[in-house]
Amino acid sequence: MIVPSLLLELAPVLVKIFGAFFVVLTLTAYLTLAERKFSAFIQDRIGPNRVGPFGLLQPLADGIKFIFKEDIIPTQAHKLYYILAPALLLVPALMGYAVIPFGDYVEVAGRLIPLQIADVDIGILYVLAIAGLSVYGLFMAGWASNNKYSLLGGLRSSAQMVSYELTLGLSIVGALLVYGTTNLRDIVVQQTAYWQVGSILIPKWGVFLQPLGFLLFLVSAFAESNRLPFDLPEAENELVGGYHTEYGSMKFAMFFMGEYTGMITMSALLTTFFFGGWHVPWLEAAGLSRNVAAILGVGAFCAKTGCFLFLYIWVRWTLPRFRYDQLMKLSWKGVFPLALANVFLTGVCLYLYSRLM
Amino acid sequence: MIGIKKPEQTLMQKIYLPEILRGLAITIRHMLRQKPVTCEYPEKPHVVPPNFRGLHRLIQRPGGRERCVACELCLTACPANCISMVAADPNDPNVEKYPLRYEIDVLRCIYCGFCEEACPCDAIELTPHYEMASSRREDFIFTKDRLLDNNRYVPEGERVSKVRTNETYLRI
Ligand code: SF4
Ligand code: SF4
Numbered sequence: 358m359i360v361p362s363l364l365l366e367l368a369p370v371l372v373k374i375f376g377a378f379f380v381v382l383t384l385t386a387y388l389t390l391a392e393r394k395f396s397a398f399i400q401d402r403i404g405p406n407r408v409g410p411f412g413l414l415q416p417l418a419d420g421i422k423f424i425f426k427e428d429i430i431p432t433q434a435h436k437l438y439y440i441l442a443p444a445l446l447l448v449p450a451l452m453g454y455a456v457i458p459f460g461d462y463v464e465v466a467g468r469l470i471p472l473q474i475a476d477v478d479i480g481i482l483y484v485l486a487i488a489g490l491s492v493y494g495l496f497m498a499g500w501a502s503n504n505k506y507s508l509l510g511g512l513r514s515s516a517q518m519v520s521y522e523l524t525l526g527l528s529i530v531g532a533l534l535v536y537g538t539t540n541l542r543d544i545v546v547q548q549t550a551y552w553q554v555g556s557i558l559i560p561k562w563g564v565f566l567q568p569l570g571f572l573l574f575l576v577s578a579f580a581e582s583n584r585l586p587f588d589l590p591e592a593e594n595e596l597v598g599g600y601h602t603e604y605g606s607m608k609f610a611m612f613f614m615g616e617y618t619g620m621i622t623m624s625a626l627l628t629t630f631f632f633g634g635w636h637v638p639w640l641e642a643a644g645l646s647r648n649v650a651a652i653l654g655v656g657a658f659c660a661k662t663g664c665f666l667f668l669y670i671w672v673r674w675t676l677p678r679f680r681y682d683q684l685m686k687l688s689w690k691g692v693f694p695l696a697l698a699n700v701f702l703t704g705v706c707l708y709l710y711s712r713l714m
Numbered sequence: 715m716i717g718i719k720k721p722e723q724t725l726m727q728k729i730y731l732p733e734i735l736r737g738l739a740i741t742i743r744h745m746l747r748q749k750p751v752t753c754e755y756p757e758k759p760h761v762v763p764p765n766f767r768g769l770h771r772l773i774q775r776p777g778g779r780e781r782c783v784a785c786e787l788c789l790t791a792c793p794a795n796c797i798s799m800v801a802a803d804p805n806d807p808n809v810e811k812y813p814l815r816y817e818i819d820v821l822r823c824i825y826c827g828f829c830e831e832a833c834p835c836d837a838i839e840l841t842p843h844y845e846m847a848s849s850r851r852e853d854f855i856f857t858k859d860r861l862l863d864n865n866r867y868v869p870e871g872e873r874v875s876k877v878r879t880n881e882t883y884l885r886i
Contacts, residue, residue: 395745397750398744398745398750399741399742399744399745400744401744401748401749401750401751401752402750402751402752403750403752403754572731671738671741671742672734672738674741675734675737675738675740675741676734676737
């Protein structure tokens with residue numbers, strides 16, 4: 358009876374993979390609508406409302422439009438790289454989800470199933486490594502288009518990505534020192550503990566332990582996912598796109614999906630590192646059964662991620678774009694030293710803490 | 715060359731965050747409080763002020779005939795030269811002269827309203843009606859009959875007089 362037991366092993370994993378895939382891609386599509394709606398509300402407009410009730414079918418219409426557009430490959434482009442580039446941007450963005458825990462364990466037919474696709478010990482390193490891959494997509498797109506402006510755009514974006522990757526990694530070192538693990542599930546579990554202040558229980562969320570680290574990570578995450586105020590790679594209105602100037606049709610849509618999926622990954626990471634992942638504060642006291650609590654936890658995770666996604670959109674429609682030199686200055690002279698200082702301070706605090714306790 | 719000194723940034727501005735929060739507060743206020751300014755035009759018609767200069771009409775006499783006496787003052791005043799007319803004798807003891815043909819080429823009209831200002835007998839008016847799109851060029855040559863017919867866009871009681879009296883102008 359090897360086949361059934363194998364199936365039994367595989368089924369939950371497959372369900373989780375397809376579920377996560379489905380949710381993330383749908384969310385990506387609807388994020389474009391949310392972006393347009395919220396931008397409209399912020400600018401005292403109504404936003405798309407022609408397709409379906411409140412424009413809810415707009416992403417569908419956009420998708421159909423993208424698919425039916427003519428798919429042009431410039432004659433001078435390097436075909437292989439030109440086609441590969443959008444995939445190289447989208448795939449790493451999607452792969453990040455593999456290790457992000459979106460819920461606690463659920464009990465199905467007597468088996469405990471973790472709500473996470475792969476529970477790996479090097480979770481953070483995996484996420485950072487995968488996020489680092491997306492720069493290849495950007496640069497390849499710029500180079501393969503064989504257009505000097507695209508090439509410059511590609512260079513511009515790679516420089517930004519590389520600079521901010523560094524600060525992205527460095528800003529969570531402090532958090533890693535505190536948690537003492539790179540396993541994302543362990544990190545969340547540690548955040549479910551509480552401090553007792555008088556009779557109030559304060560959840561031990563990362564944001565309270567590492568406020569500076571959180572801020573630096575937030576800034577780097579914005580830059581890493583090419584969002585305003587750091588959307589130099591794109592800069593539609595003054596630099597006319599960049600690496601994806603020569604792209605059209607579904608390939609262009611893939612760049613877009615890559616950007617939005619990257620946003621969701623970063624929001625999920627922010628939630629996991631600094632806002633207790635699926636943890637609902639003070640829920641333990643309610644004494645709910647494991648499954649109900651887990652489902653509530655998934656809801657909490659989605660809600661927290663949604664808040665960060667909203668923050669992304671909100672910031673985009675508030676702030677102007679940084680100039681390129683300001684961008685680099687902020688990275689190398691602002692965020693980088695601060696991240697180093699954060700690591701140092703955290704180390705000192707931890708040492709003193711271990712001495713005193 | 716004149717060198718312009720950049721204003722010094724205060725410490726608060728240099729660390730960005732307070733200013734960013736201020737900006738975020740402004741945008742969220744707009745999002746939550748401000749009503750959208752969008753006109754949802756085809757669904758909700760745009761309401762124009764009463765002295766809006768839109769579709770022309772020839773004002774009627776009580777009997778239904780036009781008030782115009784073919785003095786050609788509007789034609790002379792029109793900067794776009796889009797009014798043309800042929801005057802004739804109506805064989806009516808009360809009316810000395812009347813326009814046999816009176817045409818406005820509204821594709822050339824710039825809706826300046828000079829025609830109605832020039833008119834000594836308040837015979838022509840630009841109504842607030844503005845939906846006059848068509849896909850045929852002929853539809854934009856307003857003949858006398860059409861100009862008289864345009865009276866259906868003004869309320870029944872105002873067809874024989876100017877809607878916009880001086881008081882309305884003053885009110886606006
Ligand atoms: S509104 Fe101006 S342009 Fe139009 S017919 Fe009258 S005078 Fe001529
Ligand atoms: S100015 Fe008035 S009365 Fe004279 S021709 Fe024009 S519309 Fe008729």
